Amino acid sequence: MAAEDLPSEFDVVILGTGLTESVVAAACSRVGQRVLHLDRRSFYAANWASFTFNGLLTWVQEHNNESQPEMVNDFSDLLENGEELMHLSKSDSTSITNLQVFCYTSEEEEDEAQCNDALNTTVGKEKSADEEALKESAESAVCAESQDEDHVVPEDPQSFLGQWEDPEEDQTHPSVASFQSEPTRKKISFAQLVKEGRRFNIDLVSKLMFSRGSLVELLIKSNVSRYAEFKNVTRILTYHHGNVEQVPCSRADVFASRQLSVVEKRKLMRFLTSCMEETEEQQAYYSRPYLEFLHDQHLGDNLQHFLLHSIAMASPDTPTGEGLASTRHFLRCLGRYGNTPFLFPVYGLGEIPQCFCRMSAVFGGVYCLRHSVQCLIIDKDTNRCKAVVDSRGQRINCSHFVMEDGYLDGDRKKMDTSLRFLSRAVLITDSSVLPGESDQQVSMVTVPSTDGSPTVRMVELCSSTMTCIPGTCEFYLITHLLEPLPPPCVDRLSQ
Structure with a gap:
């Protein structure tokens, strides 16, 4: 209006x-x-x-x-x-505040792409010129033979063409394929990102929604959900011992996991089942660290890591009461729309x-x-x-x-609460952080605190979320900091 x-x-x-x-x-x-x-x-x-x-x-x-x-x-x-x-x-x-833009695409890759385009164009022109010359030579030969009155033109055009000898017939013509290297993965250049820029939907805020969280319930009760479409997060990942590993959180994931032994699978399922109901043993640990509670449950280092960082999404100092509440909420959200508890809106x-x-x-x-x-x-x-x-x-x-x-x-402004500062980063890459059978993965990744650095949460989006073009992935990183996100973390995850 x-x-x-x-x-x-x-x-x-x-x-x-x-x-x-x-x-x-x-x-x-x-x-x-x-x-x-x-x-x-x-x-x-x-x-x-x-x-x-x-x-x-x-x-x-x-x-x-x-x-x-x-x-x-x-x-x-x-x-x-x-x-x-x-x-x-x-x-x-x-x-x-403090906005910065970085491009990690090397100039060599850009120059190589331009050279390949120029090479393909040159080869195409040479091939067209050779074909045109061949066609003109054939036409002139046909005209010369037609002017000879004593010459009888065969009824079969193929036999006539067979009588004409190409002086270059015995020579080997280089094909376009011979100029091209072996099939390699096509690299995404900055110029291509700009060209396809309208097909991206890049968020300023990176958030996943619990399938039984307050925002999803509001969308359903208000009937606003009919205006949007959502995708389920397909996997939960964590950075552990220098590798990105998938976290088994549902019953199906636990029994299908190859990184857990049979004993670990039984312990994990027993713990996930028991923590849904409050017990006197749990109450005794409420004010003590959640990591201590997990250790006293005779869970191994791998299970403690998965439960603390990826399921409860807590820190080692988080009280047990808070950690158990987060774990229960995570488990209650499982199975409503998929094997993970999180949703993400299509188009961002x-x-x-x-x-x-x-x-x-x-x-x-x-x-x-x-x-x-x-x-x-x-x-x-x-x-x-x-x-x-x-x-x-x-x-x-x-x-x-x-x-x-x-x-x-x-x-x-009247500030009744203390301010919380967040540092965010958005990455556009040409590969997933954990490549698998499908390239259409929506992931939630946790990079735990190490050497005094804060915990980093990361969301990985694929092209089916309509936020990036095919062949690329979008990553959203967030951490609690007063300074920008440490570059080593970005470099390590984008490799």
């Missing part, structure tokens, strides 16, 4: 199209509230957005540019008695906020991108928002106003 056509009154005005704001918009529209949903960006989902490859590079470039100084406009003429203005931040003070995580926006629009919500709110009009007596002034200077009355915290100045 054009800005000039906006009504002057709504029940709820929402600024920002992140997940939280989109859920609120859908809920308000569903119960009959008049909702105006705005976002100053040109895309939906805010920090939950998904980009094409080229779009991501553009977003990184724009994000790293220095923000222009803000100009505060005077809208005092829109105020009524007992009202005051509260200006919002015009800069996109997003929580994403940015689809989830957009699904809620679609529901809001179906029930009458009004949406405007590249349209923002410059300031709020506050009632001095009640300290409540009575109206907003949009980017066109229009006053829009509302009963409620909701916005993401990025629009609020830092000095106005």
Whole structure:
């Protein structure tokens, strides 16, 4: 809808199209509230957005540019008695910082690909020229023989052609195949990524959803799930003893595992069955480390590693009560949609906020991108928002106003909780972290803490998730850090 056509009154005005704001918009529209949903960006989902490859590079470039100084406009003429203005931040003070882009494709590979293309073109031209010359020679021979009145043309054209001798017949003609090397795996170049960039959907936030988690239950109960499609994570992996190994988590995986002995399989199944119910023995360990509890259950190092890092997704210092709760939740989510407890939305995580926006629009919500709110009009007596002034200077009355915290100045924020910093990395590679019989694997990988480095969680996506092109994989890495993700970890996993 054009800005000039906006009504002057709504029940709820929402600024920002992140997940939280989109859920609120859908809920308000569903119960009959008049909702105006705005976002100053040109895309939906805010920090939950998904980009094409080229779009991501553009977003990184724009994000790293220095923000222009803000100009505060005077809208005092829109105020009524007992009202005051509260200006919002015009800069996109997003929580994403320190963006960097690396390309590990060597120049030799790029040059080799260009040389191969040039070689194929040259060979094709030479072959075409030889065929054309051969054709012209044959035609001239036919014409010469036809002009001889004493010559009788045979009825069989093949026998006639057989009488003509090719002076180069005994020479060996090099074929195109002789110029080509043995079949090798085609390497993905940076130029190809740019060319096929629109076929990528790269998330800013990497998350998997538990099949019985609160978000999946919300999608089902609200009927928003009909707007999206999901794929089940096909395997759980871990980095153990210098290798990437598959973690057996379901009953079928345990008995099919080749890395566990028969005794280990029995111990693992016995433990997974017993931990579903709370016992007095477990309560005695609740305040003690979960790793100590696993050790006292006479589980080997391999089983302790799988249970601690990949199933409970805990650290060695995690209390037993918390570790058991995480293990039970993991097991309860198994089997609902597959052999693993996790789901991932097709086309990327940015689809989830957009699904809620679609529901809001179906029930009458009004949406405007590249349209923002410059300031709020506050009632001095009640300290409540009575109206907003949009980017066109229009006053829009509302009963409620909701916005993401990025629009609020830092000095106005009231932080009741401590901040948590995350470091993320997105990798696009030409192979899986653990190649198997199928190249369509969706994996959750854990790289445990070693030598003081933090634990890294990784999500591997294939082309069937519609997030990358065939022949490539997308990896999302996340860890709790104050600094960027250590390059050695990225290098080790991308090899």
